[in-house]
Amino acid sequence: MAQRQTHYDLLGIGPTATATEIKSAYRKAARLTHPDHGGSAEDFAEVTLAYETLIDADSRARYDRSYGTESSYLRGKAPAGAGHGSNPAPAAGDSVRFGTNGSRPTTSDATIYLPGLDEPGAIDRATSVSQVHGAPRKRGIFGAQARLARENRTVQLISRQLLPLLPAARLINGLHAPGGGYIDHALLGGYRLALVHSMMLPKGVYRWDGTSLLRDGKHIDPPKIAPLVHDMQALFPEMNVTGWTVILSPDGNLHEPVIDYARGGEPGPMNAVNVVNAVKLVREMKMFLGTGPAPHVVDRTILGRLLGGMH
Template sequence: MAQRKTHYEVLGVAPTASATEIKSAYRKAARLTHPDHGGDARDFAAVTLAYETLIDSAARTRYDRSYGTESSYLRGKAPAPEAGGSPSDGGSMRFGTGNARPSATDATTYLPALDVPGAIDRETSVRQVHGTPRKRGIFGAQARLARENRTVQLLVRRVLPSLPSTRLVNGLHAPGGGYIDHVLLGGYRLALIHSMMLPKGVYRWDGASLLRDGKHIDPPRIAPLVHEMQRLFPELNVTGWTVILSPDGNLHEPVIDYARGAEPGPINALNVVNAINLVREMKMFLGTGPAPHVVDRTILARLLGGMY
């Protein structure tokens, strides 16, 4: 059986590559492998894992120690990874040596470090919530503002406490026009979130429309925004989410029944969920990445620069 590639081989860089070289290599590899661009989801996941591991100095050190990357591993002389692990999935870093994979509840790692001058200051970097829903144009739609504020409260109360390194940014100008109501940045994963408020009941989601009593209800057009943000941030895994809110605040309503293949997932450009499922899916998507404890201050600065 062919030997699996190391993270360095996945990105096509030398074990001595600098952070700048790793980031540049990842941008190229992400464009080639992302499912939205015709690539394979498994290849994209391997590329993302390699980047998230190597760009984090602590994770990279653990990885190098586990596999002797800087010495004999790439020459084929290091011991084979233990069963259940491989260089491309973290291998014995997770299972064989006792070194736990970074967790969403680990102490936050800032890149660059907080004592290094960057595009944003220390206070801005450590803040979890940025911006608030705001009026657009001369007249603000009060219903929209109320809906967006409810979404913010849902995320602040039920998601962020479990993901201390995740950052919520509200009210962004979308690339190419329009707006993005909310984004959650956790490690190198980004969730774009819009919302709708619909009466209680059972709806069916077929991947394109919500259906109730034979009527089609089209959710916000998030997929084009996901594609554009993925193009602008190829180092991130970007997904889109529409949360359906109930007028009475019941997190379990409305109920959404999924057609086969339309279930929520991290490789979908658009996912539709109710409030309680948004909480669960955000914790899963943002909290299980290879570097959920990292705040990349450069990426956060770029997002904040797009606020309106």
């Protein structure tokens, strides 16, 4: 069997690459492997896992100590001398990194809770296993009924179209933002976090270039979600945090309105802000949350911290 490529090989960089070089290499590899550009979900997941491992100093250091033997563990066979000398045997925590038969974990693997459901944690068992937490709420004395209806539409979309496919994902609605204001929805999957806001716009074709949303030359301001992503990333450095604005159609058509993307504006995990319609949100969330390094894990500590920020 051929030697499995290391994370460095997958990104086309050397072991001494800087954080800037890692980010640049990932952007190129992500564009080449993303299914929207003719790549495969498997290849895209591999390069994303490589990026998330190497961009964090602690996980990179752990990887650098072990990647020489990782290919043997992925085949389900420890290298010769494992546990006897410098090559350590797989630790108990490897169930987070490796799924069924030693393969990379997927959403179909049995859900793992950290700490376990029988161990003390920040939240109780019933809260841990529930997939949906909270609901859209009034803000201040007067609640905007249109906003509440729009947010409820988003909750229904995620609950019906996405959560059944991602057993370990958790949806938290109505969060206080760290710097003030609110986060409509937070979608947690393994060690990835998507912040989701919404807009209701008429049918038609809109253009998104990564910063501006246009229709017939008219500029439309999407929700200002980039600062929220920045603040939440600072609060949860162990997470990969991204922002998403879903544009909903008044008649409930998931394919409307149509979003036309300028070069550089396509949705992706490297963007602080992404603009999508309903069907694209479901597709991109399946990709973003389902291809992370531990999509089958519910970290009860992180979930508890998020729930503590609900208003």
